Amino acid sequence: MEIAEALRLVQGKIVNSALRAGRNPAEIKIIAVTKTVSIEHIQEAIDAGLRIFGENRVQEAQKKVTSCKLQVASKDKDSLLVTRYSLPKIEWHLIGNLQRNKAKYAVQLFDLIHTIDSIGIAEEVNKQAEKIGKTQRVLVQVKLSKEETKHGVSEEDLMPLLEMISNLRNLKLEGLMTMPPFFDDPEKARLYFRRLRELRDNINKLRVTSYELRDLSMGMSNDFEVAIEEGATMVRVGTAIFGVRR
Numbered sequence: 001m002e003i004a005e006a007l008r009l010v011q012g013k014i015v016n017s018a019l020r021a022g023r024n025p026a027e028i029k030i031i032a033v034t035k036t037v038s039i040e041h042i043q044e045a046i047d048a049g050l051r052i053f054g055e056n057r058v059q060e061a062q063k064k065v066t067s068c069k070l071q072v073a074s075k076d077k078d079s080l081l082v083t084r085y086s087l088p089k090i091e092w093h094l095i096g097n098l099q100r101n102k103a104k105y106a107v108q109l110f111d112l113i114h115t116i117d118s119i120g121i122a123e124e125v126n127k128q129a130e131k132i133g134k135t136q137r138v139l140v141q142v143k144l145s146k147e148e149t150k151h152g153v154s155e156e157d158l159m160p161l162l163e164m165i166s167n168l169r170n171l172k173l174e175g176l177m178t179m180p181p182f183f184d185d186p187e188k189a190r191l192y193f194r195r196l197r198e199l200r201d202n203i204n205k206l207r208v209t210s211y212e213l214r215d216l217s218m219g220m221s222n223d224f225e226v227a228i229e230e231g232a233t234m235v236r237v238g239t240a241i242f243g244v245r246r
């Protein structure tokens, strides 16, 4: 299937799930996950209207970020002013685990980092952002399952981590991210998504941070409809747009 056609299907499902839950579909952003996807296909996705891309490795992202920004810029230059101003900028998000020694590059590359999960990594990202005079937008990844292999801060450690992050001046905390275990039946992921929304709502009620957290990054190709019903504002979709990864 063509990328544009696959994207329309995903968008249709997003609208339907949002309406089912009484939500405004415009609140939900698609993060198109481009790990292993070629630059040609990313360009096709840009042409189809996608503007936010997610990568889970810093190194893989480096090449793509530079070439895709150039593509949009050069297209802009040739077109009328009207088009230039109506084309929103491309955003790159880091959705995979971040190691401290890559923080410097992550801060250079990514508009939003979804995977802050410890005080150590938060401090390192803050330090690197300060060096280049950037305010780095971040989400905190929460681990809601007992799986050993998953990254993320536990529920017990979440509040202290958030309080600490809200004191770091070069980080802008915008919300929470989670990745439930994989289930064939997406209904089984529902309780994890609901829990993440409850945590965000509690954080806002208790005023743990100095401003309200809005974003919930949750839901992938297999389960984004359920995630949207439970409040997702960002869905991270790869396979359903680009096909099965090789």
Ligand SMILES: *Cc1c(COP(=O)(O)O)cnc(C)c1O
Pocket (backbone or CB within 6 Å): 033, 035, 056, 095, 096, 179, 220, 221, 222, 236, 237, 238, 239, 240
């Ligand atoms: C790969 C990946 C996705 C997208 O998975 P699909 O099932 O292909 O939609 C989403 N989030 C993270 C963190 C990923 O690594």
